[in-house]
Amino acid sequence: MDAAFDLPLLEPDGLERVDAARNRERILSAATRLFDERGAGCVSMDEVAEAAGVGKGTLFRRFGSRAALAAAVLSERERGFQEAFIRGEPPLGPGAPARARLIAFGEALLDTLEAHTELLLAAESGPERYSHPAHVVHRLHVTLLLREADPRCDAELLADTLLAALGADLFIHLRGLQGMSLQRLKEGWGELVGRTVPAIEPRSVDHAPTEPSAGAARTAAELAAAEPAEI
Amino acid sequence: MDAAFDLPLLEPDGLERVDAARNRERILSAATRLFDERGAGCVSMDEVAEAAGVGKGTLFRRFGSRAALAAAVLSERERGFQEAFIRGEPPLGPGAPARARLIAFGEALLDTLEAHTELLLAAESGPERYSHPAHVVHRLHVTLLLREADPRCDAELLADTLLAALGADLFIHLRGLQGMSLQRLKEGWGELVGRTVPAIEPRSVDHAPTEPSAGAARTAAELAAAEPAEI
């Protein structure tokens, strides 16, 4: 009763009216199709609404903004990626040393950027970007890996800083406008992480700053808890 | 005659009709005043045009877009900053070791971000951001410093990567939304550069990759050439 206070946009499943759910599906699939066909950015919200067979009000009720819709479409496709770095095989998934996982993570993220450049242009690209569920998951992942590799560093800050090097805007600039190869970007990432993060996690360092526990299993566990992440 | 082929937006001074120059001034000062008074983002382009006493068409002819106008206003204020890192006193200006200059540069940039957060919200924030004259100057500066400190690294790529850590979006997120202190951000930058860039520039390294010359004077010289930078 009084406990149902979740934001509708973040937790769409569960207590959703059937017509609402149906419309959400319609919108998402219509948007996906249109974006694919004509490229995002050449598709207006009116068109999406029409193609989905819903009113404009409904469209905005569910997704809030054009950028958020693009992000939602993007997120659907990123599902597999999240699975891979949370529960997949090493070196991306748990099991490998933190630094190797970090490098693999960046390379995989660069691959998904390469694959979805088109959509990225339409998606969120302001400070809001950092509040997006997908980014939040990435940040948490990187933060935990950093803390594991080097308990003394300012992991939260460093995580966002490193992730900035994998940002969509920067990618589009370097890859598209500057014409750098994907290979080169990956090497650059490897180099950056290599210099920034110690190779071997210190065995029994005196103390981790605030958080008491730290270990290889931690990352997966903590992420698994916060994870279903409707992105 | 046939040689006057420069883009009017990038090279506004010199062969500019007097009425054009007058209007550009009017627009810039009106925009500056309005942005200061009410905060950018609460000022529409129509209002700027009206306050400047010019038509909307003129406004857009000269500045292309709202974001570009904000960027132009920002740039005027950044003049002093450019002077400082190109020709100022060490450690920001020439004379100090590359790594120290890099750290000083980042800290100074963070200061200007702190001072102009308001405007940043309205300014360019997409891939175009990287084509902005101010960013181009920053990138060149950082690239040259990196090349000086470590001739073997991929300086161009690393420069953009490091600069991403000083991006406006990220700053707003970390400082405003996450509430990190300016001090903490500066320390994070110092830490990042400290880990990424070698402390002492290698004395007589076997070979610099492509560019033959390298030295402390170089940075200032090359920038001075490309510099008047109407930002």
Add this chain to the structure above:
DNA sequence: CTACTAAGCGGACCTCAGTCCGATTGGGTG
């Protein structure tokens, strides 16, 4: 001084993201 031309001007106009509110309907209650 007059005529000419091309750059510059400006405001009507268009598109589109995002809002509002009255009509509608799902789904639980007596």
Add this chain to the structure above:
DNA sequence: CACCCAATCGGACTGAGGTCCGCTTAGTAG
């Protein structure tokens, strides 16, 4: 089965960014 309330719907409406094109004017040639 009838009723009711709240969540949802949807399209008319608004406001702002950006474009277009006929008019004006600076600068030049004769």
